[in-house]
Amino acid sequence: MAPATTSQGWTHTPSTALLLWLGVSLTLVAWDTAYVLLRPHTMPGGSLHWPLWVPYALYGEVDHMYGFKQWNRNNPWTATQSWMNVVESIMYLTYLWLWSTYGKAPASGARKAIGGRVGAAAVLLGFSAAVKTVSKTIIYWLLEILSGFENIGQNDLWTMIFLWVIPNGAWVVVPSVIMIYDMGLEIVDALARASPRLKTQ
Numbered sequence: 001m002a003p004a005t006t007s008q009g010w011t012h013t014p015s016t017a018l019l020l021w022l023g024v025s026l027t028l029v030a031w032d033t034a035y036v037l038l039r040p041h042t043m044p045g046g047s048l049h050w051p052l053w054v055p056y057a058l059y060g061e062v063d064h065m066y067g068f069k070q071w072n073r074n075n076p077w078t079a080t081q082s083w084m085n086v087v088e089s090i091m092y093l094t095y096l097w098l099w100s101t102y103g104k105a106p107a108s109g110a111r112k113a114i115g116g117r118v119g120a121a122a123v124l125l126g127f128s129a130a131v132k133t134v135s136k137t138i139i140y141w142l143l144e145i146l147s148g149f150e151n152i153g154q155n156d157l158w159t160m161i162f163l164w165v166i167p168n169g170a171w172v173v174v175p176s177v178i179m180i181y182d183m184g185l186e187i188v189d190a191l192a193r194a195s196p197r198l199k200t201q
Contacts, residue, residue, distance in 0.1 A: 010190045011106075011115035012123050014099060017178045022092055025171070029085050036082040039071060062163045064151035077143065084136055091129035098122040120190065123183050130179035137171045 034042070035056055041048040044057045060067030065078050099122055103112030114122055144152055152164055 011113040012119045013113040033082045033085045036078050088129050088132050095122050095126040127183040130175040133175050134172050
């Protein structure tokens with residue numbers, strides 16, 4: 001997602017990777033958030049468990065934050081994280097709405113680009129949402145580490161890697177690379193272009 005400069009000034013065009021990631025992640029996050037906020041109805045034995053949230057019967061055993069162990073303890077962390085998911089999703093959707101509504105295709109068949117204050121606001125919104133996503137996920141990991149892996153320590157190595165580390169790690173690595181890094185460069189580049197050059201003695 002390289003920043004572009006036209007005769008009218010700076011513009012932003014989301015990359016294919018960014019659009020694909022938001023399409024996948026927003027869907028999965030909505031599914032996950034609904035599971036958490038509708039508990040215990042979405043848990044095994046609940047009226048809403050089948051068919052949409054059946055995979056969480058397994059995941060609740062892999063990660064007890066999602067299972068009965070922490071639910072029965074009234075642990076508020078997972079619900080707190082899910083309400084943050086709602087805020088982040090609104091930010092991402094607003095970013096997409098600004099781009100799709102105000103963006104203009106620079107040429108026939110080209111992807112829309114957005115510029116001006118609206119474009120700057122969209123990039124800042126997407127960047128901020130991605131920072132929230134990564135920070136929240138890292139906190140989730142740190143809670144496990146600092147608790148002595150209270151909720152995932154029961155797993156064997158392969159279960160831990162394939163059902164916890166990789167799925168959760170995606171929400172650190174992907175936003176960091178295709179949103180925080182790329183959008184951060186755009187913000188820095190735009191500020192550098194707009195800043196006057198200071199004379200040095």
